[in-house]
Amino acid sequence: MTGATGAQTPIRLLQLLSLLQTPREWPGSELSERLGVSRRTVRRDVDRLRDLGYPVQATQGALGGYRLVAGKAMPPLVLDDEEAVAIAVGLRAGAGHAVEGVEEASVRALAKLEQVLPARLRHRVSALQVATMPLTSGDGASIAPETLTVMASAAAGHERLRFSYRAxxxxxxxxxxxxxxxxxxxxxxxxxxxxxxxxxxxTFRVDRVAEPFPTGARFAPRELPKGDAAEFIRQSVWRGQQSYDIDVTFAAPAEFVVARLPSALGTVDVLDERRCRLRGTVTDSVEWLAVRLAMTDCDFTAHEPPELVDCLRELGSRLTRAAEGPEDPGAPANRSPGA
Known part of the structure; x- marks a missing residue:
């Protein structure tokens, strides 16, 4: 087995680093086989990584090998092709729906990753995105991940952004x-x-944005007049819309309910180990809220507002009729709206 040429050394070091970033210990013989070099070359490459600041630990003996020390300050992460594609596809799938928990940091990560992906990998990511479909989606409108990444990059780079908008x-x-x-x-x-x-x-709803593109013109960031961006959105979205206070008690632990409801609905307080209470101010329709609460998969009691209580009562009656079917075998299966 012969060593690689000097020109191949940087590529081999990146391959070695990618392997070592897997949380396991690699025997020298396995690294030698994976990289196609001698064990002596592996030892030299490990020394080079140490010189660059990577904390590679070696253990002796028949079961000894190499691994990166966990918990240390690490130089930049290195991914192989398959890992990069997997992460990009996962981020794009989450970014395409306003899923609870997928916040701005995820979109920024996607923007950074897609910026450095070579063309061949960007093509693979796009092909996988087109060829697959999620079983479930968020409650909101679907958004092209490219729209989010363009916007995130423009905001991070303080670059003016032009787009079409539908009110x-x-x-x-x-x-x-x-x-x-x-x-x-x-x-x-x-x-x-x-x-x-x-x-x-x-404030602009992103699902109403089309053809966003950065102009290349830089700008000095202005100071937002009303606190942080989340508070600005909250005041802007609620302006001119009817809002109402909700008060709902659940026969389930707080962590169970929190995992199943959007945080925007309000605060979930613990009553005891088996019960919790949701309070908040929302602008969503009571119809949407009634269905969303029913999807928590636990018993609950709605206290406020009265419109929500009435909606739940009617929804329960409608679902009961749907399950039982018409009383008269000859009657039509569906009642007219509002009946």
Whole structure:
């Protein structure tokens, strides 16, 4: 077995580092076989990684080998092709829906990863995304991951962003903005940005954005007038919308309920080890909220608002009728709306 040439050494070091970043100990013989070099070359490569600051630990004996020391400050992560594709596909799948827990940090990570992926891997990621379909999705509208990554990159790089926007009434316009931050509410993504033409701060629903592209013009970040971006979104979205306070008791532990409801609905307080209570202020329709609460897979009692209580009562009656079927075999199976 012969050693690789000097020109191949950097590539081999990256391959070795990728293997060592797997949480296991690698025998020298296995690394030698994987890399196609002698054990002596493996030892020299390990010394090179140590010189670069990677904490590679060696153990002696028949079962000895090499591994990276956990818990140390590490130089940049190195991924092989399969790992990079897997991470990118996972991030794109999550970013395509405003899923609870997929926050701005995930979108920034996707933007950074796709920026450094070679063309051949970007093609594989796109092909996998097109060829697969998730079994479940978020409650909000689906969004192209490319839209999120373009916006995240423009906000991070302080680069003006131009896009087409469709308002709630269907009016379309072109916007030139200084993007500030992306915010996920659990159901939807919003962009907080300074609108150049309107000379004021605006919020944009990302699912209504089309053809976003960075102009290349840099800008000095402005100070947001109302605290952080999440609070700005909350005040902007609720402005002009009817809001109501909700109060619901669940016959389940708090951690069970928290894992099944969007955090935007409010705060879940522990009553005891078997019960908890949700309180919050929301603007969603009571119909949507009634269905969302029913999906928690546990018993609950709605105290407020009265509109939610009435909606749940009617929904329960409708579902009971659907399960039991018509009393008269000759009657139609479905009742008219509002019956």
């Amino acid at each position: 709630g009434d269907g009016t379309e316009s072109r916007r030139l903005t200084e993007p500030y931050r992306l915010v996920s509410t659990g159901r939807r993504w919003y962009l907080v940005a300074y609108d150049i033409d309107r000379e004021d701060w605006r």
